[in-house]
């Protein structure tokens with residue numbers, strides 16, 4: 001296994017802990033496909049914790065089964081995360097990070113109102129090379145003005 005890759009065992013241990021709610025800095029959710037009742041991925045709200053009161057968080061989302069991509073699940077889950085972040089937790093802002101070549105992730109975030117805020121050069125390493133990161137953000141005030149469908 002390459003040195004920079006986490007083992008399945010360590011990821012499972014991390015998930016177990018997060019799903020039990022033991023870490024106050026992150027809320028992690030399993031994504032279950034309704035029709036098959038199968039777990040197909042996870043999502044998260046990770047708070048920025050440099051102040052005592054949490055105002056900001058980064059959203060995380062991964063649909064692990066590639067044959068489940070492009071079916072609208074990413075959109076559905078992200079909308080639920082935004083309801084949780086802004087309507088339940090009353091956060092001021094949420095962030096969305098991905099690598100620059102991840103067209104689907106960037107399109108999904110922009111579709112839901114996120115604005116691109118910056119690009120960090122050669123920030124992440126995988127597939128034997130460094131990749132730029134793109135960071136997007138959405139304010140609660142912008143979310144409140146979103147078009148309703």
Ligand SMILES: CC(C)(COP(=O)(O)OP(=O)(O)OC[C@H]1O[C@@H](n2cnc3c(N)ncnc32)[C@H](O)[C@@H]1OP(=O)(O)O)[C@@H](O)C(=O)NCCC(=O)NCCS
Pocket residue numbers: 059060061062063064068069070071072073074075076096097098102103104105107108111
């Ligand atoms: C990014 C990801 C969450 C998208 O999930 P998904 O269920 O495929 O997304 P949806 O079907 O809801 O599509 C959302 C939007 O993404 C865009 N999109 C989807 N597939 C795309 C592709 N292959 N190329 C470009 N844009 C694409 C479209 O704009 C689409 O909206 P539309 O169908 O209304 O036009 C999924 O591909 C994934 O889990 N990837 C691996 C992990 C990851 O990249 N996570 C995001 C980083 S935070």
